[in-house]
Amino acid sequence: MNPENAVELVGVDILYDTTALHFDCAVASGGIVAVAGASGSGKSTLFHVIAGFEEPDRGEVRILGKTMSGQAPSERPVSVIFQDNNLFAHLDIATNVGFGISPSLRLSTGDRVRIDDALGRVGLDRFGKRLPSTLSGGERQRVALARALVRHRPLLLLDEPFAALDPGMRSGMRALLRDLHEQENNTILMITHHPDDVRALADSVLFLDQGRIIAHDPVERFLERRDVAAINRFLGNE
Ligand SMILES: Nc1ncnc2c1ncn2[C@@H]1O[C@H](COP(=O)(O)OP(=O)(O)OP(=O)(O)O)[C@@H](O)[C@H]1O
Numbered sequence: 726m727n728p729e730n731a732v733e734l735v736g737v738d739i740l741y742d743t744t745a746l747h748f749d750c751a752v753a754s755g756g757i758v759a760v761a762g763a764s765g766s767g768k769s770t771l772f773h774v775i776a777g778f779e780e781p782d783r784g785e786v787r788i789l790g791k792t793m794s795g796q797a798p799s800e801r802p803v804s805v806i807f808q809d810n811n812l813f814a815h816l817d818i819a820t821n822v823g824f825g826i827s828p829s830l831r832l833s834t835g836d837r838v839r840i841d842d843a844l845g846r847v848g849l850d851r852f853g854k855r856l857p858s859t860l861s862g863g864e865r866q867r868v869a870l871a872r873a874l875v876r877h878r879p880l881l882l883l884d885e886p887f888a889a890l891d892p893g894m895r896s897g898m899r900a901l902l903r904d905l906h907e908q909e910n911n912t913i914l915m916i917t918h919h920p921d922d923v924r925a926l927a928d929s930v931l932f933l934d935q936g937r938i939i940a941h942d943p944v945e946r947f948l949e950r951r952d953v954a955a956i957n958r959f960l961g962n963e
Contacts, residue, residue, distance in 0.1 A: 729754055730790065731880050731912035732775055737784035739770055739936075746770055746936035752929075754789070754879070757906055757913045759923045759944075761959055762933030768916045771933065772882050775914075776805050788880060799828075804873040805882045808889070811869070812857040818868050819844070819853035825872035843871040846908075847901060863894040867901070874905065883915040887922065895919075899926050920960050924948065932956055 734748040746767045752758055760768050773779035775786055777798035786793040788802055804825075812821045822840045823832050832840070844850055847867040857865055866886055873881055886902075887895045903926060906913055914931075917923065923930055923944060930947040932940035934955045940947065950956050957963045 731755070731788065732914070733785075733787040733790075734771075734774070735785045735787065737774060737781040737786065739774065739779065740782045744936060748774065748784075748938055750931060750938050750941055752912065752914070752931070752941075754912050755910065756928035757903075757915065757926055759927035759930045760914055760916045760933070761918070761923065761930060763955060763958070766933040766955075767936045768933055769884065770936075771931075771938075772805065772884055772914070772916065775880075776803050776882060777801050802878050803880045803882060804876050804878040806866075806869045806873055806884065806886055808885045812865055814857055817854050817856055818849065818860070821857065821868055822872045822875060825875040839875050840871075843874040844868075846874060846905065847871045862889045863898065866890070866898065870901070870905065874909070877909070879911050881909075881911050881913045883913060885916050885918070887917070887919075895922075896925070902926065920948075932959070 730751045731754040732752040734750050737748040739746040748771060760771065762768055770779065774781055777793060777796060793801055819840050820830065822843055823830055823836065826832060826836050826839065841853065844853055847870050849864060849867055849871065852860065852864070857868070860868065887898050890898060899922065915922070927944045929943050930940065931938055932947070939953065940950070940956060942950070948960065951962060
């Protein structure tokens with residue numbers, strides 16, 4: 726057990742009716758890790774297990790050296806941002822960010838300052854009173870980032886955060902994520918289908934194939950790999 730590791734998956738088995746997944750890995754604290762692999766390879770399941778939405782049939786999840794067995798998602802030191810950003814449509818942006826601090830929305834004056842600060846850090850200072858429907862897709866993703874920021878959890882899981890964004894917005898979001906990562910000093914795991922995200926953002930790569938982690942490499946080494954067909958397909962080498 727190593728507290729320097731942000732995440733350890735030790736002999737984790739997930740047994741579904743038609744498929745079985747197995748995860749073993751140790752992710753060091755402090756980096757941005759791209760999680761890649763073909764559709765159906767197990768990326769979302771990996772996140773669900775770490776975040777606690779899914780309990781392993783066997784094995785153990787550890788975060789910062791502590792076992793997560795029996796710990797509900799809300800008790801884990803993890804924030805998750807899904808692709809569709811899960812904002813409440815009837816609540817304004819500041820209140821949506823406030824959910825990151827208190828799900829019952831009992832917010833102190835200090836909390837409101839933190840919310841304004843987080844919105845400022847993602848470039849949405851004057852958006853607090855607006856409803857999610859009046860924002861662009863990229864702006865909504867930045868609200869989801871602000872909601873994660875106010876929680877200050879050491880581990881941030883991003884499930885394809887740029888999927889709905891056009892190329893210009895993607896590069897803006899990458900830069901923002903890099904800045905926030907440096908400020909927060911957290912560990913980020915980010916599912917992506919885009920080699921460009923890996924090249925631009927990742928320090929290392931977890932690559933999944935058919936329910937297993939088949940590569941866990943520093944990014945430079947990963948980008949030079951030519952030995953595995955699934956990685957070649959991802960990198961566009963064939
Ligand atoms: N609740 C479930 N019950 C049964 N099988 C499941 C369940 N969740 C996932 N699976 C199966 O586990 C495998 C991995 O699915 P998962 O969603 O983790 O893949 P993924 O890599 O995230 O795919 P995508 O890139 O398409 O989102 C798939 O074969 C899927 O059908």
